[in-house]
Amino acid sequence: HTKSQRGYYGLYHLGRTLGRGHFAVVKLGRNVNTGQLVAVKMIDKTKLDVMATSHLLQEVRCMRRVQHPNVVRLYEVIDTPTTLYLVMELAEGGDLYDYILRHEGGVAEVTAKRHFAQIVRAVSYCHQLHVVHRDLKPENVVFFPQQGAVKLTDFGFSNLFQPGMMLATSCGSLAYSAPEILLGEEYDAPAVDIWSLGVILYMLVCGVPPFQETNDSETLVMILDCRYSIPEHVSDECRDLISRMLQKDPSRRSSLDEIEAHHWLQGLDNALLSPEAPPHWLSGALSPSSPHSGVPECGDLLAARPSSEKPFPAPWQPSLMLFLLLISQPNITMDLFIYQKTVRKGV
Secondary structure (H helix, E strand, C coil), rough: CCCHHHHHHEEEEEEEEEEEEECEEEEEEECCCCCEEEEEEEEHHHCCCCCHHHHHHHHHHHHHHHHCCCCCEEEEEEEEECCEEEECCCCCEEEEHHHHCCCCCHHHCHHHHHHHHHHHHHHHHHHHHCCCCCCHHHHHEEEHHCCEEEEEEEECCEECCCCCCEEEECCCCCHHCHHHHCCCCCEEHHHHHHHHHHHHHHHHHCCCCCCCCCHHHHHHHHHHHHCCCCCCCCCCHHHHHHHHCCCHHHHHHHCCHHHHHHHHHCCCCCCCCCCCCCHHHHHHCCCCCCCCCCCCCCCCCCCCCCCCCCCCCCCCCCEEEEEEEEEEEEEEEEEEEEEEEEEEEEE
16 A cells, blocks of 8 residues: 555654653654654543543644744644644743743843743734633743744643633642632633733743742732732833733733833844754654763753644544554664544545
């Protein structure tokens, strides 16, 4: 049988593990036909309860909707009875949390400004499409040095909203959650993302979270009281922007338009840096025995250029079959190839 007769349109060679969560494993993948490197998020559906399943479906729905230079792209979704595979754009520069940890006392404002402006652009675009993220934090912002970009990822708590309508689900991470979410109140969707943006900017320029105590109860009280202090080295303009986002009353928080127009964020070049040649450590990335010299400090995530292929846009919704073939090879414990095939009903 030829490849076209078999109907394969996705073939990925899975390499090393990049990360693990409660229900998912993320692996480095390579498209066998194009050589493109991707991140493959493998979600064990058998471990998901009703709520987790709902969040997963919403994550896929929102990521399909959002296509922006500062949002990690979802290329393909492969569904099987027990596992859901999300094939996504691969970042090579680590996440913003690790980046902040490496800069004691905070990042220089000229650098923080560029990173933050891109995050704001991504959130603004999401809100224009009526998508609220609800889990904005440095761990969910990743670097793409070849593109000169930072991008938003992990839409697991995202949801669709209508302007003026309130949401009620409590979700997100304590240190970055708005007071109204922690109080269990109904809340305006855009406003909770804006609060989280304030926390992110504070961490960028200060190097630590604004609300951080020895235990969660004390942290909760600080957030509910909106009690924080800003170090003296932070400029007045940056202080002003932070204070406009970290407002206990959601109605008093700046809008995204006001944030983008703030004088601290002016004077930036909107164009992303031109992509550079792939780094020398990329070629052996899928080999378990490849040397680690030359890998960036947070080099678990490796570079991939965006695919020219669009996410699966077919007018009909296919059922998907996934065939896993384990192949042993010399010096390699196991290689996993994913063969993806569409099956139309009645065919």
